[in-house]
Amino acid sequence: MTFKKRLLAVAAVSVALALPMSASAHRGWLLPAFTTLSGDNAWVTVDAAISNELFYPDHRAMRPDGIQVLGPDGAADKIQNASTGQYRSTFDVQLTKPGTYKIFTASNSIMASWTENGEVKRFRGSADDFAKQVPAGAVDLKTIKMASRNETFVTRDKPSTGALAPTGKGLELVPVTNPTDVVATEAATFKFVLDGKPAADLEVTFIPGGARWRATPGEIKVKTGADGAVKFTLPEAGMYWVNAMVRSGETGRGPGGPGMGGPGGAPGGPGGAPGAPGGAPQAPATPLAGNGVSASYTAVIEAQRP
Amino acid sequence: MKSKISLLTFAGAAVAGAPALAADLNVTVEIPRLSVAEYHKPYVSIWIENPADASAAGTLAVWYDADNKEDHGAKWLKDMRQWWRKAGREMSFPADGISGATRAPGPQKLVFAGSKGALKALKPGQYNLVVEAAREVGGHEAVRVPFSWGKPGKPATAKGSAELGAVTVSVK
Numbered sequence: 486m487t488f489k490k491r492l493l494a495v496a497a498v499s500v501a502l503a504l505p506m507s508a509s510a511h512r513g514w515l516l517p518a519f520t521t522l523s524g525d526n527a528w529v530t531v532d533a534a535i536s537n538e539l540f541y542p543d544h545r546a547m548r549p550d551g552i553q554v555l556g557p558d559g560a561a562d563k564i565q566n567a568s569t570g571q572y573r574s575t576f577d578v579q580l581t582k583p584g585t586y587k588i589f590t591a592s593n594s595i596m597a598s599w600t601e602n603g604e605v606k607r608f609r610g611s612a613d614d615f616a617k618q619v620p621a622g623a624v625d626l627k628t629i630k631m632a633s634r635n636e637t638f639v640t641r642d643k644p645s646t647g648a649l650a651p652t653g654k655g656l657e658l659v660p661v662t663n664p665t666d667v668v669a670t671e672a673a674t675f676k677f678v679l680d681g682k683p684a685a686d687l688e689v690t691f692i693p694g695g696a697r698w699r700a701t702p703g704e705i706k707v708k709t710g711a712d713g714a715v716k717f718t719l720p721e722a723g724m725y726w727v728n729a730m731v732r733s734g735e736t737g738r739g740p741g742g743p744g745m746g747g748p749g750g751a752p753g754g755p756g757g758a759p760g761a762p763g764g765a766p767q768a769p770a771t772p773l774a775g776n777g778v779s780a781s782y783t784a785v786i787e788a789q790r791p
Numbered sequence: 792m793k794s795k796i797s798l799l800t801f802a803g804a805a806v807a808g809a810p811a812l813a814a815d816l817n818v819t820v821e822i823p824r825l826s827v828a829e830y831h832k833p834y835v836s837i838w839i840e841n842p843a844d845a846s847a848a849g850t851l852a853v854w855y856d857a858d859n860k861e862d863h864g865a866k867w868l869k870d871m872r873q874w875w876r877k878a879g880r881e882m883s884f885p886a887d888g889i890s891g892a893t894r895a896p897g898p899q900k901l902v903f904a905g906s907k908g909a910l911k912a913l914k915p916g917q918y919n920l921v922v923e924a925a926r927e928v929g930g931h932e933a934v935r936v937p938f939s940w941g942k943p944g945k946p947a948t949a950k951g952s953a954e955l956g957a958v959t960v961s962v963k
Contacts, residue, residue, distance in 0.1 A: 523875065524865030643880045666876070789872065790931075 511535045511544055513783060514726055515552070515588055515637040516694075520665045520787040527580040527641045531564075531588060534573035539726050540694040540785075542572035549574045553591070555648035557584025564588070584645030585665060589636035593654050596631065598772040599623035605770040627773040629735055632656065632780040640665040653681035656731055656780035661714060669722040669788040676714040679731055679780060683713030687729050691717065694724040719788035727784040734777030814943055814962045816851070816903040816910060820922050821956030824896035831927040832893035833954055834867055836874040837901070839909060840919040840935065847878035848918060849909025850886070852901065854893045857885055870925035873933055898956075915941025924954040936960040 516532045532540070533547035549567035556562040567576035580586060595615045597608040601623070608619050619626070632655025638648075644663040651657040658664065662673035677684040687709040692702060709715040719725060822833065837852040853871075856864035865884050869875045884890060888908050903910055918940055923933040932954035936947050939962065946961035 521869050521872075521875070523867070523869035523880065524862035526862040527866070668876075789876075791873075 510537055512537070512539060512692075512726060512728075513547055513590075513635050514540055514785050515547070515590075515635060516540050516724060516785050517588070517637050517639050520637075520639050521789065522580060522639065522641045524641075528577050529580065529639050530575060530577050531637070532573045532575050536572075538696045539692055540724060541697060542570075544572065546570060546572055546574045547590075549576050551590050551592075552576065553589055554578055555587045555589075557582050557586065557645045557647050559647040559650060562586065578639065580639065580641035583642035585638055585640040585648055585663060587636055587638055587648040589634060591632075591634045591652075591655070593630075593632045596629040596773065597623075598625070598627050598770065600625040600772070605772050607770045625772065627735075627776050629773060629777040629779070631778075633783075634781070635783040637785040638664040651678050651681060653678075655680065656684060656687075656729060656782040658727075658782060658784060659713075664784065664786045667719060667786055667788050668791050669719050670791055672716055672718045674714055674716045676712065677709055677729060677782065678713055683711065684709055684729070684731060685711045685713055687713070687715075687731065689715055689717075689727065689729045691719060692726045692728070693719075693721060694726070722788050722790040724785055724787050727786055728782070730779070730781040732777070732779045735773060735775040736777055736779050814905050814941075816905065816920070816938070816940075817946075817959075817961045817963050818851075818901045818903065818920060818922075819957070819959040820899045820901065821958070822894055822896045822899060822924075823951075823954070823956045825929070827929065829928050831929070832895060833924040833926040833929070834864075834871055834893065836871040836879065836921075836923045838874050838878055838921050838923070839913065840877075840921050842917055842919055842937070845877075847874070848913060850874070850878050850882065850889055851903050851909055851920075852891055853879070853884070853886065853889050854891045855884075856893055857890060858892075867925070867927065870931065871923045872925070872931065874921070874923050910940075913940050915939075920958070920960045922951075922955060922958045924951075926954055930954050934958045938962055 513535045518530045522529060532542065533549060533552060534542040535545045535547055536543045546569045549564060549569060552564055554562040554564055562578065564576040564578055567574060578586060578588060593612060594610060595612055597615065597619055599606050599619065608615060634655055634657060644665055646660060649660050651659055656677060656679050659676040659678055661676055667673045677687050677689065689707050689709065691705040696702065705717065707715045707717045818837065835854040836850065838850045839848040841848050855868060868879055868884065871879065917937065919935040919937050921933055921935050925931045930953050932951050934949050934951045934955050936949045936958050938944065938947060938960045942962065944962045946959050948957055948959045950957045
């Protein structure tokens with residue numbers, strides 16, 4: 486019993502460590518066992534982790550708390566049977582409707598500094614809290630806006646786009662090719678938008694899973710055009726980790742930045758429950774060096790066997 | 792000019808109403824006998840492909856286990872992956888005149904009437920007949936046999952290497 490309790494305590498600690506913004510080599514992912522399913526009683530099981538190697542849970546479990554599901558009609562659905570182990574969480578999604586489901590984490594947050602009565606104040610939290618806690622017309626106001634998103638897609642029967650409508654916040658994928666319709670050796674097109682507008686000249690990286698059995702990472706880098714669209718052909722069937730990031734101005738975190746997409750999107754992130762409530766003074770507070778925006782997008786997609 | 796138009800009209804009517812051009816598609820599919828520890832009869836889809844863009848022009852038959860307790864066998868329809876992506880996922884199952892039970896090893900002789908189903912609306916031209924097999928705890932294979940629809944032709948054959956044996960197609 487005591488031993489069991491200690492184990493649980495250890496697990497809790499490691500979950501706590503699975504916070505966003507961990508070291509940059511760590512990649513967050515939501516890995517479904519299947520991306521294409523058929524029949525009325527379809528379920529899919531998904532692993533959620535933050536790892537170095539793709540897709541081997543070797544670092545931290547991603548907490549299931551903030552993992553969301555959108556059904557084919559764009560309405561919120563749910564994860565089921567979630568459990569968290571040392572290195573990964575697992576959960577199920579029941580595909581009660583035909584169409585494409587999006588399983589994801591998303592966070593939007595703001596870091597700010599300003600001067601009040603000669604004292605530097607800091608804030609970190611959601612946009613809503615920002616509006617409440619940071620005085621209008623704050624002196625010397627500097628903000629760093631951070632958005633991060635980590636997704637995967639699963640389709641039962643015929644693909645649909647109801648779950649894939651962009652929110653207009655942060656960096657997002659807009660399907661031209663449905664993300665569950667990518668086939669190895671065949672050209673596919675994705676479009677990326679930043680705050681709803683085409684993300685031009687954006688570098689998008691595809692890294693295949695199965696890293697342990699390859700001598701080289703095998704990553705593929707492509708760039709979006711002026712319309713935010715990028716055409717790509719994945720050479721081999723398998724699961725791929727897709728990542729893109731936009732940064733301008735200050736990141737507020739020095740070199741390394743907000744991590745390789747995934748961890749930033751992990752639940753418990755800045756958007757959800759900021760560790761230090763906004764407005765709480767961190768003495769002695771230092772002002773942000775300037776304004777900035779950082780947005781990252783991560784997804785796991787399957788290149789199907791032709 | 793006038794006679795040409797009336798000829799075309801006549802041909803159109805004939806296609807729509809079927810009888811004049813309605814040859815049948817004769818297909819023989821060999822399901823190989825496999826010496827494996829756990830054998831399940833394959834799921835098989837038989838469909839028509841437009842060679843120009845590899846799109847599906849119709850599904851003729853789907854052999855699966857509709858009596859299976861797991862979702863009436865629909866759970867594994869997606870394993871006939873090419874057909875599923877191009878045609879199957881648009882359909883609902885069981886499909887009248889298309890759904891059938893899985894078949895045992897040996898040559899399976901089939902006749903698809905030109906007056907029915909997908910063939911009824913098929914325009915004359917060049918096509919591939921695709922036979923695609925997926926076997927539980929086994930492999931997946933698709934065999935393509937070209938045929939010319941609209942007039943009787945000589946049989947053509949292609950051979951699978953693992954999940955399918957010879958597939959022979961003739962328009963009669």
